[in-house]
Amino acid sequence: MNGNTPYGGAPGVADAGKPSTDVELTQDQRQSLQRAVAGIVSQTRSYLPNSYTVGSELSYGSNGPTATVAVRPPAGHPVSAGFTPDIDDLEAGIGTDERDEVARGLAASAALQVMDAVGDGITPTAR
Numbered sequence: 001m002n003g004n005t006p007y008g009g010a011p012g013v014a015d016a017g018k019p020s021t022d023v024e025l026t027q028d029q030r031q032s033l034q035r036a037v038a039g040i041v042s043q044t045r046s047y048l049p050n051s052y053t054v055g056s057e058l059s060y061g062s063n064g065p066t067a068t069v070a071v072r073p074p075a076g077h078p079v080s081a082g083f084t085p086d087i088d089d090l091e092a093g094i095g096t097d098e099r100d101e102v103a104r105g106l107a108a109s110a111a112l113q114v115m116d117a118v119g120d121g122i123t124p125t126a127r
Contacts, residue, residue, distance in 0.1 A: 037067045038056070
């Protein structure tokens with residue numbers, strides 16, 4: 001029955017008898033975060049061929065909102081970038097430079113995963 005109250009969160013999140021510490025976002029803040037993450041996903045896709053899968057996830061918890069953008073390359077391990085934006089900065093939006101930096105880093109990491117997985121044993125098909 002402890003899970004039915006806002007006071008009985010996971011161990012270490014909210015002690016029994018104390019209110020939940022989950023951070024609530026306004027509708028505008030939530031939409032701003034969703035737009036920023038969608039922009040990162042779109043920008044990352046623009047750097048990569050269609051064989052790479054790019055996706056995102058938003059979660060809200062005791063530390064505030066957390067956004068994760070992940071890339072699954074056609075070979076190698078998936079790569080992801082997660083960040084927890086400052087709630088005060090959400091209304092102003094996440095800067096274009098920051099979004100571009102995350103997108104470029106993810107695309108480069110995903111391409112490196114393919115290069116590591118494939119190795120040097122590929123015969124070129126053209127000169």
